[in-house]
Amino acid sequence: MKNLLExxxxxxxxITFTGAIRAVDDVSFCIPENSIFGLAGExxxxxxxxxxxxxxxxxxPAIISGGNILFExxxxxxxxxxxxxxFxxxxTSMVFQSAMNCLNPVKTIEYQFWDIFQAHNAVSSREESIEKSQELLRIVDIPIERLFDYxxxxxxxxxxxxxxxxxLALKPKLLIMDEPTTALDVVVQREILQKVYDLKELFGFSVLFITHDLSLMVEFCDQIGVMYSGKLVEVANAKTILREPKHPYTYGLGNSFPTLRGEMQEMKGIPGTPVxxxxxxxxxxxxxxxxxSSELCKKQEPALKQQQDNTFTACHMPMNTSSEEDHKEVAHV
Incomplete structure (x- = not known):
């Protein structure tokens, strides 16, 4: 499958008065065409x-200090x-965390659609803008008469x-969704994500989905990258990342929410605080x-390496959930 983004x-x-602080450190991943890639982490x-x-x-004071972002x-x-x-x-378009902050409170929804179309010369008249805007509202299940509301x-x-x-107004090839369901209840979350998935199938765009909720992500994504303190620590298939995590941090994230079935269990968080x-x-x-953790872990930073099952993990001692030794270690967490 061809990569849309690399x-x-x-x-x-x-940049601070005391020097540069690296918030993203040597991160690499790909997003194929018509796929959903998730970025998870606290x-x-x-x-x-x-x-x-x-x-x-x-x-x-933020600057891109290295690397490449290749789009097509x-x-x-x-x-x-x-x-x-x-561009x-x-x-590429983006859905930010807070929808209310993205919308102009003193302009109607119709005017804000018109502003987008006009800025990119996508329509020849206001009437055409209204027609396209109404069609977009239909797609996301909002009555077209609401177009002129605030x-x-x-x-x-x-x-x-x-x-x-x-x-989606200009039919982008990549949609970036940064915590798009924050502060929404779980029913609305599922409705919105299902709608985005249906639209992806309809229009054929790719998605970068960002959230701290790994349980939500596994239902929505094809591949998932897990980040910790500015670095990617694991990249794996969404269907297996919770069942067979390779990095202890991924395991900790997976155990930070309860299962829907089975016996009631005591939840255990990840000890300590981020660096x-x-x-x-x-x-x-x-x-x-x-x-x-071992003495090697405290002396040498692990590189993100490909494992036998085609996952990528930055760990000196990747987990094997089927091994008896790892089961004993997990039992004492």
Whole structure:
């Protein structure tokens, strides 16, 4: 399958008075055409920073300090202002975390669609803009008469669907969704994600889905990358990543939510706190919180390597959930 997007050795720094803090450190992954790639990890691990880098939306003190972002073979980092203007929204669009903050509260939904179409010369008249906007609202199951309402007249779930419709207005090839269901109840979450999946099948675009909720992601994605403290620690198939995690951090994330079936079990979180990016330890960044940690882990940082089952893991001692030894270690977590 042909890759639509390739992120290669991406580094993003935040410049401070005490020096550069690397929020994204040597991250690489690919998103094939017509597929969904998920980025998971706790708050502050660099997920949203990657998304902003892909759209070149960073402003000082953030800078892309290394790597490449190849979209259909062209490096987004080298784009001119005019190339970026065409790239954003037309080739790649983004659904941000808070829909209400993305919508202009003093303009109708119709005007905001018109603004998008007009900026990219996608329509020849206001009437054509209204017609296209109504069709987009139909696609996301919003009555077309609501087109002339203001954002505050919609519920949270409806606002999120309006933002998704706007993101699809110019039929982009890649849709970036950064925590799109934050603050929504679980029923609305599922409705919105199912709608996005149906639209992907209809229009054939790819999706980068960012969330800290691994359980939500496994139902929606084809592949999942797990991040910790600015680095990718595991990349695996969504169907197997929870059942057969290779990195102890992925295992910890998978055990941070209860199962829907079986006996009631006591939940155990990941001990400790994330590392300070301005004062990184030697070796593996997860070592102090890891139940498999050894002296090697504290001295040498593991590289992201391909395993026998075609997953990629940055761990000196990848987990084997079928081994008796790992079962004993897990029992003491």
């Amino acid at each position: 992120v290669k050795n991406l580094c993003v720094d935040y 708050s502050g691990c660099g997920k949203s920073t990657i998304a902003y880098a892909m759209m070149r939306l960073h402003r000082p 073979g062209k490096d987004v980092i080298d784009f001119s202002d005019e190339e970026l203007r065409k 954003r929204w037309k080739d 954002p505050h007249q919609f519920s949270g779930g409806m606002r999120q669907r309006v933002v998704i419709a706007m993101a 300070d990016l301005s004062n990184l330890p030697n070796g593996c960044r997860f070592a102090e919180r890891c139940f498999k």
